[in-house]
Amino acid sequence: MIFDFDGLLMDTESTALASWQWEWRRHGLELDLSDFFAEHGGDVTEERYARLAAAVGPGFCRAASHSRRVAYRDTLHADLGLSAGIADWLDEAADLGLRLAVASSSPRAWVRGHLSRIGVLTRFEILACGDEVTAPKPDPAVYLLALRRLGLPAAAAVAVEDTPHGVAAARAAGLCCIAIPNPHADPARFGAAGLVLRSAASTGLSLALGHCFRI
Numbered sequence: 473m474i475f476d477f478d479g480l481l482m483d484t485e486s487t488a489l490a491s492w493q494w495e496w497r498r499h500g501l502e503l504d505l506s507d508f509f510a511e512h513g514g515d516v517t518e519e520r521y522a523r524l525a526a527a528v529g530p531g532f533c534r535a536a537s538h539s540r541r542v543a544y545r546d547t548l549h550a551d552l553g554l555s556a557g558i559a560d561w562l563d564e565a566a567d568l569g570l571r572l573a574v575a576s577s578s579p580r581a582w583v584r585g586h587l588s589r590i591g592v593l594t595r596f597e598i599l600a601c602g603d604e605v606t607a608p609k610p611d612p613a614v615y616l617l618a619l620r621r622l623g624l625p626a627a628a629a630v631a632v633e634d635t636p637h638g639v640a641a642a643r644a645a646g647l648c649c650i651a652i653p654n655p656h657a658d659p660a661r662f663g664a665a666g667l668v669l670r671s672a673a674s675t676g677l678s679l680a681l682g683h684c685f686r687i
Contacts (some may be wrong), residue, residue: 474630480633494681495537504561520578574601609637630648667680
């Protein structure tokens with residue numbers, strides 16, 4: 473099984489949004505949520521700061537804003553654990569003898585740091601991350617890297633994703649994909665997934681995997 477990270481294993485999408493809303497409100501402004509989340513897995517931090525700078529005007533200090541926002545985000549992360557039902561899935565995967573991996577567009581230090589902090593890093597045999605490939609999701613590069621490191625063909629693995637562009641990346645790599653849309657994604661946009669679940673807590677892992685291959 474190859475898991476996405478942000479928004480799937482841990483809901484860092486919501487903490488990111490909350491940190492940006494907090495910073496906008498410090499300037500007496502409200503963040504427009506309509507296009508906050510990008511249609512790809514690449515880093516859009518600078519674009520977000522550019523938008524905030526334009527809204528604030530000449531008095532905006534990017535360095536101070538960044539330091540303040542990240543400090544606030546880190547306080548939110550202090551209590552952030554695995555998403556609902558994911559711990560049970562990891563336990564069931566171990567019982568089934570399944571190999572686990574992560575394929576994320578985020579940098580390796582980000583993924584490894586969070587998984588280590590909550591004590592689950594060793595559950596995953598390999599990590600494949602955005603700073604190890606040339607293009608973010610929906611490009612399939614990070615999934616192809618994960619498969620190479622696992623030494624498996626796509627037919628022997630299944631992806632688990634939380635965004636439409638993540639599903640597109642998995643499918644482009646030849647993987648069946650289970651989707652668990654994050655709270656900020658439109659469930660109607662996951663038609664390419666083999667199965668769409670409300671959360672990992674709503675369905676046992678074995679049943680979910682049955683939609684992709686026999687175990």
